[in-house]
Amino acid sequence: MERRTRDLHGGPGPSAPAGARAGGPRGGAESHEDAEPRDTEPHSPGGRQTDGPAPPPDAAAPPATPAPTPPPALPDPAADAPEPSASATAHPAPPQAAAALPPHTDPAAPSPPGTSPAPSPASPPGTPGTPGAPAHPTAPAPGTATGPGTAAHPGGAQPRAARPDAVPTSARPSDLPAPQAAEGTPAGGRPAPDPALHPAALHPAAFDAAPLAMAVVDGRGIVVHPNAAFTRIFGTDRGDPTGQVAADLLNLASDNRTWHAYRAVLGGREGGLRCTRRLKHPEGHSLWGQVTVVPLPPGGAPRETGGAVLLSVLDISAHREHQARLRHLQMHDPVTRLPNRTLFFERLTAALEPGRHDPGGAGPQDARTARPSPAPHRPHPARSPHSAHEDGGTGRIGLCFLDLDGFKAVNDTLGHRIGDRLLTAVAERLTRCADQAGRGRVGIPLVARLGGDEFALLVEDSTGTEQLADLAESLLHAFQEPFDLGGHRLTVSASIGVVERRVADTTATGLMQAADTTLYWAKADGKGRWTLFDPERNAHRMTRQALSSTLRAAVERGEFLLEYQPLVGLGDGGLHGVEALVRWRHPQFGVLTPNRFIGLAEEDGSIVQLGRWVLRTACRQARRWQLDHPDVPPVYVSVNVAVRQVWDSDLVADVAEILAETGLAPRLLQLELTESAVMGSAGRPLQALSDMGVRIAIDDFGTGYSNLAYLSRLPVSVLKLDGSFVHGFRYEEGAHPNPADEVIVEALVQLAHRLGLTVTAECVETSGQADRLRRIGCDTAQGWLYSRPVAPERVSDMLTAGVCPRA
16 A cells, blocks of 8 residues: 555655655665664564665556456546546546445445446455546557457456346446445545545654654754654653753763764764663663664755754663573573683683773773673672772782582482582582672672582782682681581582782683692692692693603603613622613703603603613613623623503513623613512512512612511512611711611611622712711612712723722
């Protein structure tokens, strides 16, 4: 019907208000459809959106009842009527035909003789006998042919089936009675258009009745024409919003980017603006509105106001509330109701933003692009007016990373239901501690569950390590009270890693790595405690990690070397043997001693590969000394064997292969094992090695298990006394010897000799220690008194001299 009206009237009449012509849906939507998308109210199915593009003026009208040739459309009565055709003027409709139709005519009743059938409500426009169809016949369209024997029907349409009371088709048009028209229908049978339905009159009414709040704003930013929905929102006790500044009503000047974009739209430099604003409703509550500003086409506003824009406000409060509920479910743990890992890292990242702690930093984000900030977990207390941190905060941040001790055992024994209840109870206690810690301070620490039994407390604008230490102490104190869960009384402890540093010196990843490392230290130190991050200790850990990751490749690249420390006979002072000590020539850290990497090699299993290389290299070097100095009694070489070499490799096969490969006699090879390695092996490989003639020595004897029964059952040849016993033999510089150490060493030497074993003392550094050991009966010694570990060439010089010179 709307399209038909446009065909009839061709647009608003000259008397239509300017606002109706310019502010209609068609003009504004077509001008800026591509420049800026706009939200619209939902439409009924099949309805045309008011802000969509209008059909072109020459679009076809709705199709009529199928006919060979549709009747031509009537000229617009509001426009200048063209000259009528000859067939139209030859048989004018009688003027009194309009009164022939009664006011209430039953459409189903049969038409009286000599009249046309009554119009059917279901008949489409253009069907004869219906309103909107021509009341008089027209000439056939040019080129329209009629079949043989068929009378030409006026307008080119085929006649209906003949009825008894129908007028014969052979009758002339002038003989046909005029159709009965309704009261008020002009001549010709077409009802006159209702002036109230004219587009010029409909546009202002539709604008005012639209449920979407809209207003026309002039180029100065003044509201000149609000609709009723706009007035309901902004027409408070100040009265009609007409004449008020639109930017003040919608708070568009709250940030610079939105304000400049709005001014650009008013000035015609931008095609539109869309932003979200929180508005105050006259009833007192707040609502979220999506504000859209689009320019109106030229001539759409009074000339004295310049360019005008159409401003609309869509209430999206329900959508925002739904989004907030979904976000809360997404950002919170379903078991404890605490913020989850996602929200925690979001808050942590926001706390580490550079502009947050800079008073001259960037302002709020653009309202068109910024997402709504999440609601805090709990409202933070207001800052004190005299607070020292109100001008940007302290620029520091702290983190307590907490893990429950033994939580897996609770899940395994009592089930996950009790485990979940324990997590909920722990969350309540942590929250209570955070609330107490936040009293009198800038903010309350954020409590979050990161997953499993891991929790984190984030302290923004921390004042130092003391604040974090006090918080960690309060957390440990909260775990001292048992948990009563469904008839189960559980006592659970926690380990806490504490990190506190400057915001400018860290990142979110770095802070979490430091906290995780510190938590590991707390676990390793005995659990149930808190540990503060130590940069030096962390540097050592990072070095260990770097060494561990390159250890296997270093063996393949040949980065290791052997140095040899002499084993000197205390009776004659001669060189009896050497101990092979491995060194790592690291390209970054320099030459590393065994205590820096042997433990790592045992952890990752590379000690097997490294130990095999050490054994082969030492045997080859001992054989070369033997060949180079045939006149000197051969010296044996002592090689350390790790526990994992005994367990994870075929040590007996390796030794036999290497001895055969190098040609070294088995009696010139001594393997040093710790007490734990000797006990764990249960003598299986040791007996085979002893049968081959290889010497077996127990290294660091007296510091391990010290199970004397193994001395009688295992094929041990040598006991090497730990250096801690020898340290008590110091007599120089007024040092007083420890009588207990002397008694222990003397007893061990006598015990070994009774069992047929020899004794070697380690870490001999002074002549007094050497003399005392000689009197006790110790067989050999090694230490810096005689020589530090040296290169193989230096050992050759000692062999040539026949004795080992003292250092």
